[in-house]
Amino acid sequence: MLETREEHGCFAGRMGYYIHASSATGVPMNFAVYQPPQALDGARVPALYYLAGLTCTEETFMIKAGAQRLAAELGLMLVACDTSPRGLNIPGDSDHWDFGVGAGFYLNASMLPWTRNYRMARYVDHELPTFIEEHFPASAERRGIFGHSMGGHGALVLALRNPEYWHSVSAFAPICNPGAVPWGEKAFGNYLGPDREQWREWDASMLMRKHPYPGEILVDQGDADPFLTTQLKPEALQAAAEISGQQLRLRRQPGYDHSYWFIQTFMADHLRHHARKLGCAG
Amino acid sequence: MLETREEHGCFAGRMGYYIHASSATGVPMNFAVYQPPQALDGARVPALYYLAGLTCTEETFMIKAGAQRLAAELGLMLVACDTSPRGLNIPGDSDHWDFGVGAGFYLNASMLPWTRNYRMARYVDHELPTFIEEHFPASAERRGIFGHSMGGHGALVLALRNPEYWHSVSAFAPICNPGAVPWGEKAFGNYLGPDREQWREWDASMLMRKHPYPGEILVDQGDADPFLTTQLKPEALQAAAEISGQQLRLRRQPGYDHSYWFIQTFMADHLRHHARKLGCAG
Numbered sequence: 001m002l003e004t005r006e007e008h009g010c011f012a013g014r015m016g017y018y019i020h021a022s023s024a025t026g027v028p029m030n031f032a033v034y035q036p037p038q039a040l041d042g043a044r045v046p047a048l049y050y051l052a053g054l055t056c057t058e059e060t061f062m063i064k065a066g067a068q069r070l071a072a073e074l075g076l077m078l079v080a081c082d083t084s085p086r087g088l089n090i091p092g093d094s095d096h097w098d099f100g101v102g103a104g105f106y107l108n109a110s111m112l113p114w115t116r117n118y119r120m121a122r123y124v125d126h127e128l129p130t131f132i133e134e135h136f137p138a139s140a141e142r143r144g145i146f147g148h149s150m151g152g153h154g155a156l157v158l159a160l161r162n163p164e165y166w167h168s169v170s171a172f173a174p175i176c177n178p179g180a181v182p183w184g185e186k187a188f189g190n191y192l193g194p195d196r197e198q199w200r201e202w203d204a205s206m207l208m209r210k211h212p213y214p215g216e217i218l219v220d221q222g223d224a225d226p227f228l229t230t231q232l233k234p235e236a237l238q239a240a241a242e243i244s245g246q247q248l249r250l251r252r253q254p255g256y257d258h259s260y261w262f263i264q265t266f267m268a269d270h271l272r273h274h275a276r277k278l279g280c281a282g
Numbered sequence: 283m284l285e286t287r288e289e290h291g292c293f294a295g296r297m298g299y300y301i302h303a304s305s306a307t308g309v310p311m312n313f314a315v316y317q318p319p320q321a322l323d324g325a326r327v328p329a330l331y332y333l334a335g336l337t338c339t340e341e342t343f344m345i346k347a348g349a350q351r352l353a354a355e356l357g358l359m360l361v362a363c364d365t366s367p368r369g370l371n372i373p374g375d376s377d378h379w380d381f382g383v384g385a386g387f388y389l390n391a392s393m394l395p396w397t398r399n400y401r402m403a404r405y406v407d408h409e410l411p412t413f414i415e416e417h418f419p420a421s422a423e424r425r426g427i428f429g430h431s432m433g434g435h436g437a438l439v440l441a442l443r444n445p446e447y448w449h450s451v452s453a454f455a456p457i458c459n460p461g462a463v464p465w466g467e468k469a470f471g472n473y474l475g476p477d478r479e480q481w482r483e484w485d486a487s488m489l490m491r492k493h494p495y496p497g498e499i500l501v502d503q504g505d506a507d508p509f510l511t512t513q514l515k516p517e518a519l520q521a522a523a524e525i526s527g528q529q530l531r532l533r534r535q536p537g538y539d540h541s542y543w544f545i546q547t548f549m550a551d552h553l554r555h556h557a558r559k560l561g562c563a564g
Contacts (some may be wrong), residue, residue, distance in 0.1 A: 010543035
């Protein structure tokens with residue numbers, strides 16, 4: 001069931017906020033869709049999924065990233081999901097900004113009390129696109145994924161785990177090696193338990209070492225990002241790419257930080273990266 | 283005294299939030315500035331001031347309007363102020379979303395208890411640009427003003443009252459005839475008192491009837507705007523323009539509402555309108 005919260009005209013397309021029941025998370029999930037004018041005119045268009053970072057919601061990208069103008073030109077649908085299930089009141093789910101609500105890390109939890117609802121990987125990698133392709137004119141053959149920080153990590157991990165499903169991938173300032181940084185240790189320790197061997201299945205650098213993604217991955221990273229050395233560690237991703245032969249275009253952007261001011265600056269490059277791989281006209 | 287709250291790299295320029303003491307309002311005022319790369323490279327650039335609508339702050343435009351990318355190209359500085367003084371706790375200033383805090387209406391109040399602090403016209407029309415031109419590389423010869431809804435009204439009124447000071451003007455979905463609509467009646471009644479003759483000095487349609495602004499005014503208005511007939515009344519502005527011979531380019535945009543999704547769709551047209559009049563390279 002698709003419930004429409006609101007819809008607005010935007011660049012001759014339609015910006016909308018919606019809600020649907022999710023079996024993956026067990027709760028209703030909010031999501032946002034930008035339909036380019038080509039979709040309203042009857043075309044089935046490629047869809048590009050965005051995964052946001054810690055504390056964000058399905059609104060953050062749509063409001064702050066400035067992606068709609070070019071998506072309208074390129075004929076790309078944009079889809080943004082929430083960053084975790086909400087409204088569960090699981091003890092401990094709201095005590096920290098970097099764990100629980102707003103911090104689902106796009107994995108499937110295997111530890112109680114998280115394993116029942118914190119299954120964002122299953123939600124993003126299967127349930128949401130299926131729903132989108134049923135209710136919106138999105139092509140099932142042309143799906144891209146990207147994200148920021150925790151969501152950049154999510155995009156990389158989901159694409160590396162399921163490269164047939166995701167036909168293009170990129171990331172802004174991703175957490176590259178979560179098993180080796182405080183944000184990741186906290187999340188993985190709670191969602192996956194103490195066995196660090198399990199963590200390797202949800203760590204972009206560990207996954208990339210084993211099997212490269214079939215196609216170039218674009219990553220932008222600001223060199224004035226306050227989380228660069230403690231949490232993000234792009235050098236781990238670079239090393240993984242060298243080991244497996246992954247095509248990785250990792251760009252260091254001088255003077256840019258971790259904010260959406262950075263993201264919007266390089267948004268056009270990412271949209272064009274996906275558009276090329278997804279076969280958009282632009 | 284300029285206090286920097288935060289600064290971020292954005293499109294090779296700098297997005298910043300600042301605070302300064304204001305004698306016009308008697309309280310510290312927050313404002314936001316986007317400096318295009320040309321300004322960081324040492325050029326003194328034209329500045330375009332944005333006045334936001336009811337309930338907004340100095341952040342709204344910068345986050346939601348998607349103006350920085352093209353401003354960087356054109357070499358336009360963008361300045362956004364807050365919509366009222368804050369922190370005063372004047373009785374009644376926070377009881378309604380459409381009056382008091384967040385609803386200063388860009389006029390100078392003449393009634394107690396508002397007259398001491400609710401002097402947003404004086405703040406925008408003189409104090410803030412003087413401060414900006416002192417602390418940022420903004421040209422004092424090339425100043426533009428635009429805004430949305432209550433802020434669109436503010437831009438029109440300030441430009442019509444002081445056409446030598448403002449070298450270009452435009453508006454998104456402005457309140458065109460505040461003296462004849464509920465938002466304006468409430469604000470003007472409280473800020474200016476019951477004498478409706480006084481109101482005419484702060485009403486864009488009344489001002490335009492008497493003296494046209496020397497230059498074309500661009501106005502965009504969505505025809506799916508829920509406030510169109512009850513609060514905005516662009517037909518009053520059209521009638522005023524016909525009476526005084528004002529050059530008015532009033533565009534009705536089918537399917538667009540009152541949101542920033544509408545504003546961002548037509549932002550480029552407005553930036554180019556101002557850039558042409560302010561003599562930007564782009």
